[in-house]
Amino acid sequence: MNKKYEQLIADYLTGDLDESGKNELEALIADGKIDFMEFRAIEATFEGLDDLSVPKPDPIVSERFYAMLDEEAGSKARDGVAFKIAELFRALIGQISFPKMAYAMALLIIGGFIGSWVDRDKSEIEQLSQEMQSLKEMMMVNMLEGTSATDRLKAVNISSELPNADIEAINALLFTLNNDPSVNVRVQTIEALKRWGGNERVRQGLVHSIAIQDSPIVLIELADAMTELEVRSSAKEFEKVLQERELDYNVQQKLQSSIAVLM
Amino acid sequence: MNSNTDKALMLKVKKGELDKLGLLFERYHRGLYRYFFRMCRDKDISEDLVQSVFERLLKYRESYSGDGKFSTWLFSVARNQFYDHHRRSSKNGVSIQIDEERLEIPDEKDVPVQKKKEKKEILEEALNTLPDNKREVIILSRYEGLQYKEIAEILNTTEGAVKVKMFRAMKELKDIALSFEKEYNYE
Numbered sequence: 001m002n003k004k005y006e007q008l009i010a011d012y013l014t015g016d017l018d019e020s021g022k023n024e025l026e027a028l029i030a031d032g033k034i035d036f037m038e039f040r041a042i043e044a045t046f047e048g049l050d051d052l053s054v055p056k057p058d059p060i061v062s063e064r065f066y067a068m069l070d071e072e073a074g075s076k077a078r079d080g081v082a083f084k085i086a087e088l089f090r091a092l093i094g095q096i097s098f099p100k101m102a103y104a105m106a107l108l109i110i111g112g113f114i115g116s117w118v119d120r121d122k123s124e125i126e127q128l129s130q131e132m133q134s135l136k137e138m139m140m141v142n143m144l145e146g147t148s149a150t151d152r153l154k155a156v157n158i159s160s161e162l163p164n165a166d167i168e169a170i171n172a173l174l175f176t177l178n179n180d181p182s183v184n185v186r187v188q189t190i191e192a193l194k195r196w197g198g199n200e201r202v203r204q205g206l207v208h209s210i211a212i213q214d215s216p217i218v219l220i221e222l223a224d225a226m227t228e229l230e231v232r233s234s235a236k237e238f239e240k241v242l243q244e245r246e247l248d249y250n251v252q253q254k255l256q257s258s259i260a261v262l263m
Numbered sequence: 264m265n266s267n268t269d270k271a272l273m274l275k276v277k278k279g280e281l282d283k284l285g286l287l288f289e290r291y292h293r294g295l296y297r298y299f300f301r302m303c304r305d306k307d308i309s310e311d312l313v314q315s316v317f318e319r320l321l322k323y324r325e326s327y328s329g330d331g332k333f334s335t336w337l338f339s340v341a342r343n344q345f346y347d348h349h350r351r352s353s354k355n356g357v358s359i360q361i362d363e364e365r366l367e368i369p370d371e372k373d374v375p376v377q378k379k380k381e382k383k384e385i386l387e388e389a390l391n392t393l394p395d396n397k398r399e400v401i402i403l404s405r406y407e408g409l410q411y412k413e414i415a416e417i418l419n420t421t422e423g424a425v426k427v428k429m430f431r432a433m434k435e436l437k438d439i440a441l442s443f444e445k446e447y448n449y450e
Contacts, residue, residue, distance in 0.1 A: 010426035045437040051383040057296035168290045
């Protein structure tokens with residue numbers, strides 16, 4: 001096959017094909033330059049990759065890493081400039097008289113006080129809020145992997161407290177949306193992801209998830225989210241679902257009305 | 264710049280704030296483990312390789328320039344670690360390739376008592392059978408969410424070449440899966 005066709009299909013698989021690319025691909029299939037059956041089989045194989053088990057590391061990996069980090073931090077403190085200064089300071093102490101030392105200490109304290117007074121306001125608050133966000137994000141990602149559905153729901157709710165769309169948080173939520181056995185957790189995850197609806201990764205992830213979802217409630221929730229976020233590319237996915245599955249009448253109606261809005 | 268971006272965190276690690284590596288570890292150790300495990304199918308080796316990637320990050324933190332995307336750089340380090348390990352193991356006569364073991368197809372007479380293979384199991388076996396360089400592109404794109412451009416940087420090639428490789432890898436995967444389905448008499 002022509003390399004250009006191969007690149008087109010590769011882009012199509014990862015959802016990176018723009019409208020003109022899609023038209024080109026459709027035309028090539030219509031002209032028989034790309035074998036439709038083969039194309040469809042490759043697409044199905046690509047989609048099937050979603051179902052494969054996800055390897056997870058043992059907690060021992062974290063333990064080893066943090067032990068290494070502690071050791072490195074310890075050796076850094078021993079070898080660092082601060083340590084050398086402390087050594088020098090200790091050597092000097094024996095040679096300086098007490099009044100001189102008291103005077104120097106007083107100057108140091110006053111200087112430090114003034115310095116911290118001037119600098120602390122903004123940067124300190126910013127630093128703190130960023131630290132909080134990191135902690136929340138870490139907690140959320142870990143809780144999403146928990147066995148209890150309640151904990152996973154809590155984790156999803158934590159994401160609503162994160163001010164920025166972080167790629168790790170988004171990936172964790174999308175993974176939950178596509179793999180969590182609990183419908184409630186998945187519905188709540190869609191709600192959480194909607195907050196970051198402007199993010200392209202979120203939009204693509206939600207569209208991609210349509211074909212994966214088997215619960216009518218989750219499908220309806222996704223339809224509402226797609227309409228709200230105006231993700232027009234999702235219409236095709238919903239059409240596919242309507243064609244390929246036997247859905248309850250009400251669900252069909254809901255999807256059809258969403259498609260109408262999205263088209 | 265947001266001080267919690269990967270790049271900002273790594274620059275802080277470079278400046279000596281070693282605890283910031285913890286957040287990078289939390290963000291990436293699972294992805295790295297998945298990459299290694301899908302490449303070699305060995306839990307212990309994968310865990311060791313994850314550890315060695317972060318050891319390298321610590322050891323060579325001074326040389327981090329902050330150019331390009333952090334995840335691309337990280338996966339380049341990971342890839343080098345993997346292939347170094349692969350080379351060392353091959354030299355010592357220990358191969359981390361266990362393809363043949365994985366591919367073992369049961370004797371015909373064993374099949375009737377054996378439960379039919381699920382489609383996903385067949386696909387998993389087919390994926391494990393792909394040559395490393397093709398499996399790698401699928402793993403990085405499909406499972407680790409890297410863009411073709413980023414994969415091209417990691418593999419030191421062009422974006423177009425990666426797309427072609429991805430297509431051919433998917434085609435080969437599809438063919439292997441189909442042949443396995445026939446082999447297992449899957450309907």
